[in-house]
Amino acid sequence: MTDRAGPPGISFQDLLDEDLREQSGRPGLALCQAWQGLGLADIRGDSVERLLEIGIEDAALEVRFLLQHVLQPDSLNLALHDPALVSWQRVAHFADLLTARLNRKPLSQILGSQPFWTLDLAVTPDVLTPRADTEALVEAVLARLGDEEAQILDLGTGSGAILLALLNERPALRGLGVDLSSAALAVAGQNAARTGLSERADFIEGRWGAALESGRFDILVSNPPYITREVLAGLEPEVRDHEPTIALDGGSDGLEAYRDIIADIPRLLVPGGLFALEIGYDQASSVRALTAAAGLVDIEVICDLGGNDRVVLGHNPR
Numbered sequence: 001m002t003d004r005a006g007p008p009g010i011s012f013q014d015l016l017d018e019d020l021r022e023q024s025g026r027p028g029l030a031l032c033q034a035w036q037g038l039g040l041a042d043i044r045g046d047s048v049e050r051l052l053e054i055g056i057e058d059a060a061l062e063v064r065f066l067l068q069h070v071l072q073p074d075s076l077n078l079a080l081h082d083p084a085l086v087s088w089q090r091v092a093h094f095a096d097l098l099t100a101r102l103n104r105k106p107l108s109q110i111l112g113s114q115p116f117w118t119l120d121l122a123v124t125p126d127v128l129t130p131r132a133d134t135e136a137l138v139e140a141v142l143a144r145l146g147d148e149e150a151q152i153l154d155l156g157t158g159s160g161a162i163l164l165a166l167l168n169e170r171p172a173l174r175g176l177g178v179d180l181s182s183a184a185l186a187v188a189g190q191n192a193a194r195t196g197l198s199e200r201a202d203f204i205e206g207r208w209g210a211a212l213e214s215g216r217f218d219i220l221v222s223n224p225p226y227i228t229r230e231v232l233a234g235l236e237p238e239v240r241d242h243e244p245t246i247a248l249d250g251g252s253d254g255l256e257a258y259r260d261i262i263a264d265i266p267r268l269l270v271p272g273g274l275f276a277l278e279i280g281y282d283q284a285s286s287v288r289a290l291t292a293a294a295g296l297v298d299i300e301v302i303c304d305l306g307g308n309d310r311v312v313l314g315h316n317p318r
């Protein structure tokens with residue numbers, strides 16, 4: 001802090017002494033002890049160091065997001081310049097959140113939301129956190145879509161990210177999201193409400209397209225689980241230990257979900273209908289081959305912004 005008089009440090013005495021028994025289960029208690037008497041700027045610096053120490057590269061940015069989350073509605077800058085605004089309760093809350101992050105809980109799950117395309121979506125441990133890579137699929141579909149009415153199907157919708165991003169861009173689109181997980185569907189429904197798209201989005205529980213009638217959809221999209229079981233075990237703890245395995249595990253060769261989905265695409269889509277599937281960076285040729293074997297046509301592979309193959313798309317024959 002630059003304040004000449006020196007900032008008043010934050011006192012956690014209430015938390016540390018009076019209520020210690022009741023509060024001892026509080027995850028951030030050890031941090032509160034370490035931060036006793038420090039001002040917000042020092043607490044912030046210490047937090048960044050702790051995240052850097054465990055290898056979290058965007059430490060400064062993450063600490064900023066976490067502080068902003070607990071200081072709402074006051075901004076971080078205001079709080080740094082007027083320490084009186086910062087109650088020990090808020091910092092204790094921050095200590096709980098930082099402790100979760102130090103335990104490698106994904107930032108999106110701690111904050112409870114994640115930006116995706118033009119939307120800000122609710123995220124829980126029941127859904128895959130929407131990834132920037134997946135925006136390549138949204139962009140590719142939008143580039144092939146006019147303003148006409150159309151029905152879109154999202155298989156394994158999770159948070160609803162792909163479906164809702166598309167519906168939000170095209171007012172004449174209506175959509176159905178399918179997921180095997182009822183917990184994920186609850187999040188998708190919440191996201192439809194939060195983005196004002198509930199009237200055009202339906203969600204049902206099911207295994208890929210199994211329960212759906214034929215020829216009903218103009219567009220089919222999916223970001224299925226595609227990580228091989230072997231690779232999954234070696235992923236960073238944020239993904240491996242905190243995101244739903246059902247949304248990641250593509251079986252022994254990473255292609256199990258594609259086999260099920262692709263076998264059903266010719267039946268589910270109208271003649272000439274568009275499909276777009278997210279893929280892993282090394283799966284373009286296998287997934288392309290599966291789509292060709294199913295009789296699908298005009299097959300293209302699209303890269304994400306990192307230059308990796310990320311989407312296989314094409315059409316049902318006319």
Ligand code: GLN
Nearest residue numbers: 223224225226227247248
């Ligand atoms: N892209 C995600 C990851 O690498 C995986 C998404 C998926 O399996 N559909 O963590």
